[in-house]
Amino acid sequence: MELTVIGGTGLYDIEGLTDVRELELDTPYGQPSDSIVTGTLDGVRMAFLPRHGRGHRIQPTDIPVRANIWALKSLGVERIIAINSVGSFKKEVAPGHLLIPDQLIDRTSRRVNTFFGDGVVAHIAFGDPFCPDMRKLLVSCAGDAGATVHDGGTYVVMEGPAFSTRAESRLHKSWGADVIGMTALPEARLAREAEICYGIIACSTDYDSWHEEETPVTVDIIMATLKANMELSKRIIKLAATRLTTARTCGCPSALAGAIVTDPKLISPDRKEHLRLIAGKYLP
Ligand SMILES: CSC[C@H]1O[C@H](OP(=O)(O)O)[C@H](O)[C@@H]1O
Numbered sequence: 001m002e003l004t005v006i007g008g009t010g011l012y013d014i015e016g017l018t019d020v021r022e023l024e025l026d027t028p029y030g031q032p033s034d035s036i037v038t039g040t041l042d043g044v045r046m047a048f049l050p051r052h053g054r055g056h057r058i059q060p061t062d063i064p065v066r067a068n069i070w071a072l073k074s075l076g077v078e079r080i081i082a083i084n085s086v087g088s089f090k091k092e093v094a095p096g097h098l099l100i101p102d103q104l105i106d107r108t109s110r111r112v113n114t115f116f117g118d119g120v121v122a123h124i125a126f127g128d129p130f131c132p133d134m135r136k137l138l139v140s141c142a143g144d145a146g147a148t149v150h151d152g153g154t155y156v157v158m159e160g161p162a163f164s165t166r167a168e169s170r171l172h173k174s175w176g177a178d179v180i181g182m183t184a185l186p187e188a189r190l191a192r193e194a195e196i197c198y199g200i201i202a203c204s205t206d207y208d209s210w211h212e213e214e215t216p217v218t219v220d221i222i223m224a225t226l227k228a229n230m231e232l233s234k235r236i237i238k239l240a241a242t243r244l245t246t247a248r249t250c251g252c253p254s255a256l257a258g259a260i261v262t263d264p265k266l267i268s269p270d271r272k273e274h275l276r277l278i279a280g281k282y283l284p
């Protein structure tokens with residue numbers, strides 16, 4: 001599978017695929033958010049998974065992120081483009097603009113964020129949470145697709161589901177963050193543990209709740225720019241599919257090398273088997 005798209009709010013299917021198959025997968029972490037559609041887009045093998053499920057049934061806290069990433073890894077996925085709607089903390093990142101983030105701040109509180117634990121300790125490097133090559137690809141494809149695109153920025157991940165208070169919004173803005181959403185974590189962290197290249201197209205839909213002259217964000221406000229943002233995202237996905245290089249030269253394919261600190265002799269055969277898909281090459 002050369003490329004995978006995880007769709008967010010407003011993106012529940014991908015158009016133009018041929019050789020379409022719909023896979024209902026099960027994983028050690030339960031079922032993914034929905035069936036995974038695979039197919040070919042302009043000669044490139046692709047997979048698509050909507051993180052909230054079709055019909056938007058799953059709230060951010062309840063997204064089965066480990067099942068989603070495990071299922072994609074089991075299909076041999078090496079690269080993920082994630083589509084995320086976000087509120088903006090910067091006047092210049094207006095609704096309708098796109099931003100390709102390079103940093104994250106974790107403000108979630110109710111999510112399991114690792115495949116490890118249960119007797120196995122692993123500390124991946126996450127200083128740069130996004131694949132640099134995916135970021136470069138997304139910035140160039142977004143520009144060529146006609147988007148106003150901001151290269152880099154910090155995405156605050158909040159728990160939700162309610163939007164921020166004005167005070168929280170001002171606090172996040174004062175930290176120098178650029179955008180806020182509810183879904184980039186633990187998705188990015190689990191993709192890194194699974195050694196999958198991962199990049200986000202953050203689609204600005206609103207000014208969150210900090211702006212003195214604007215109404216604090218509501219779903220209605222978000223809906224006003226959602227359709228145009230998703231049309232742009234689909235154009236970017238198409239361009240990205242044609243511009244993939246075959247071999248990965250970033251650090252993502254070896255993200256787990258040296259990260260597992262537990263003495264392998266102390267890891268039970270059952271636990272090793274459980275982790276085989278994610279970490280098998282490091283746990284002989
Ligand atoms: C329905 S607006 C709030 C919703 O939109 C974002 O979703 P996603 O990141 O999947 O595009 C945000 O994180 C919230 O889940």
Ligand SMILES: Nc1ncnc2[nH]cnc12
Nearest residue numbers: 085086087180181208217
């Ligand atoms: N302001 C906002 N806060 C959290 N998630 C969002 N998704 C889109 N806009 C958002």
